[in-house]
Amino acid sequence: MKLFLDTANIQEVREAAALGAICGITTNPSLAAKENIGDLESYKSSILILTQLIDGPISVEVTAAEASRMVQQGEEIATWHPNVVVKIPSTMDGFKAMAVLCRQGIPVNQTLCFSINQALLGAEVGVRYVSPFVGRMDDEGQDGMQVVREMVQVFRLHGIKTNVLAASLRHPMHVVEAAKAGADVATIPFKVLLQMTHHPLTDVGMARFTKDWQQAAKP
Numbered sequence: 001m002k003l004f005l006d007t008a009n010i011q012e013v014r015e016a017a018a019l020g021a022i023c024g025i026t027t028n029p030s031l032a033a034k035e036n037i038g039d040l041e042s043y044k045s046s047i048l049i050l051t052q053l054i055d056g057p058i059s060v061e062v063t064a065a066e067a068s069r070m071v072q073q074g075e076e077i078a079t080w081h082p083n084v085v086v087k088i089p090s091t092m093d094g095f096k097a098m099a100v101l102c103r104q105g106i107p108v109n110q111t112l113c114f115s116i117n118q119a120l121l122g123a124e125v126g127v128r129y130v131s132p133f134v135g136r137m138d139d140e141g142q143d144g145m146q147v148v149r150e151m152v153q154v155f156r157l158h159g160i161k162t163n164v165l166a167a168s169l170r171h172p173m174h175v176v177e178a179a180k181a182g183a184d185v186a187t188i189p190f191k192v193l194l195q196m197t198h199h200p201l202t203d204v205g206m207a208r209f210t211k212d213w214q215q216a217a218k219p
Helices: 010-019 029-034 040-053 067-078 092-103 116-125 134-139 144-157 172-181 190-197 200-216
Strands: 002-006 022-026 058-061 084-089 108-113 129-132 163-166 185-188
Touching (some): 002 010, 002 190, 010 040, 022 185, 058 108, 108 116, 116 144, 129 144, 134 144, 144 163, 172 185
Parallel strands (some): 002 022, 002 185, 084 108, 108 129
16 A cells, blocks of 8 residues: 655655655545645646656646646646646536546545445546545544545446545554555655654653663773
8 A cells, every 4th residue: 555645735745755665646626725725826836846856746736626727727737747646526517527637637635525336437437536534524423534445446346447545544453454455555644654654652662772772882
């Protein structure tokens, strides 16, 4: 399972890139707004910086709600860099836009996906990624990870090549469960990435190693 970072923060991406474990980025309008990005031109500038830090897929979401505008934005976003993937929401207009963009060979990440039916519609038109939002489904009393499991199972059963990208992951166990479910990708916030690096027994072991070394080095 590949790991993507879910952020529009350049410093977070820079630190994550140093770990060597992150091979892609996902962004959305909310994450961009956190970085005071309020227009496509500013969004583009930030994305181009991210492409210098991570050599992998970088998902950029449209902000329009109507199909024709989604297509226009998607076509523009796709020109920013060869690694850019256009994120389109799983709405009626979104599916129409996905169909147009996929026919043009533009890579699409189907976002805000909450059901197998939505995922099947996106896969049918040829999206590269479908992103089930695990945490948000959990918030509504639905088992988000079960949807990921079933999505993986259905795609494999029918030989569907669309990648299942587990999104809205809130903690390290979500990452573990996504891997066990067979997700192709898990996209995680920087906070979760930091949590993945930590284990209290590692800290205890390091303290013991340091203490023993220092004692051995005493004259």
